[in-house]
Amino acid sequence: MTRRHSKTIRIASLALGGTSPIVIQSMTNTDPEDFEATLRQVRALKDAGCDLVRLTVPSENAANVLGRVREAVDLPLVADIHFDYKMALLAMDRGADKIRINPGNLGGREKLEAVAKKALDTNTPIRVGINGGSLEKELLKKYGHPCPEALCESALNAAKSLEECGISDLVLSVKSSDVKMAVAANRLIAASCDYPLHLGVTEAGTKHMGTIKSAVGIGSLLLDGIGDTIRVSLTADPVEEIAAAREILDACGLSQGGVEIVSCPTCGRTKIDLVGIATELETRIKQEALAPSRRLKVAVMGCAVNGPGEAKEADFGIAGGVGEALLFEKGEITKKIPQDRVVDCLLDKIRTFC
Numbered sequence: 001m002t003r004r005h006s007k008t009i010r011i012a013s014l015a016l017g018g019t020s021p022i023v024i025q026s027m028t029n030t031d032p033e034d035f036e037a038t039l040r041q042v043r044a045l046k047d048a049g050c051d052l053v054r055l056t057v058p059s060e061n062a063a064n065v066l067g068r069v070r071e072a073v074d075l076p077l078v079a080d081i082h083f084d085y086k087m088a089l090l091a092m093d094r095g096a097d098k099i100r101i102n103p104g105n106l107g108g109r110e111k112l113e114a115v116a117k118k119a120l121d122t123n124t125p126i127r128v129g130i131n132g133g134s135l136e137k138e139l140l141k142k143y144g145h146p147c148p149e150a151l152c153e154s155a156l157n158a159a160k161s162l163e164e165c166g167i168s169d170l171v172l173s174v175k176s177s178d179v180k181m182a183v184a185a186n187r188l189i190a191a192s193c194d195y196p197l198h199l200g201v202t203e204a205g206t207k208h209m210g211t212i213k214s215a216v217g218i219g220s221l222l223l224d225g226i227g228d229t230i231r232v233s234l235t236a237d238p239v240e241e242i243a244a245a246r247e248i249l250d251a252c253g254l255s256q257g258g259v260e261i262v263s264c265p266t267c268g269r270t271k272i273d274l275v276g277i278a279t280e281l282e283t284r285i286k287q288e289a290l291a292p293s294r295r296l297k298v299a300v301m302g303c304a305v306n307g308p309g310e311a312k313e314a315d316f317g318i319a320g321g322v323g324e325a326l327l328f329e330k331g332e333i334t335k336k337i338p339q340d341r342v343v344d345c346l347l348d349k350i351r352t353f354c
């Protein structure tokens, strides 16, 4: 996969775009004026592996909370601004590392210019976030309904307005709850500029459905080499978004380290509790936060039909027998393991890479 060329921008100590790793982000859903609850959630997101957290800033108190959280935790924070440009100014004064705006709902050119001036003065990058549900009336009139072309045009118009104000540290996003529209809009915009792109399927749904929609939408684009930061929007605890985002990156082969388990679906030939083994292995890797510095592929196969072939492609793996399994390393059988020792044996091998 060849990654789309995008410019690199800095958000505090974080590099976004260019050849930097894909940034995982999420958004708090606590009361934005509740400092303790918001700080707790930002810390939980950080512990889960989130690189960048967005906080909504609808009031002066919320801007103050963002400032206090920023001082209490070493993680870049993005202020999410809608309608009131003064909140953008306040958030930047309080130390927001980036702001997300939809220029179309800020209330006119003068207000956008004020936001741009503050962003330049405080060296704050801006994300232009365009959603299918909040397109300008003129574009809806021109295209008749939300569509990829309208989303793309809205984002490029906003980028142009900000460029005219001297802004160049921009990130763009064009989102829709319709997966096909989100993908098409991002393909269009990817071909039209070199700004880093923030990917997401908005209002994707509950944990299960939202993860599937996001995996299809975000994953399709990542496999095209498009995208510099992702947010999996779930109707769930935001911490769940981080696990889903990581799994999408894993599936696209874009993780820097970690363990990829290749396991068969089982069939009538399976004579070992392969479902139990694969599930326990995955759970204990997460519980123990095992993180090999390079990507490891571990095969967990039910029998000798496909087992040796898959195990050869993997770093190591097992092929199930009757109440026991064969351990393969570099394509060679190295030992037999009783069923109740299989997970421990694989974990021991993974630990040698951590």
Ligand code: SF4
Residues within 6 Å of the ligand: 264, 265, 266, 267, 268, 269, 270, 301, 302, 303, 304, 305, 306, 307
């Ligand atoms: S690897 Fe063996 S047990 Fe697993 S699905 Fe294939 S034939 Fe069945």
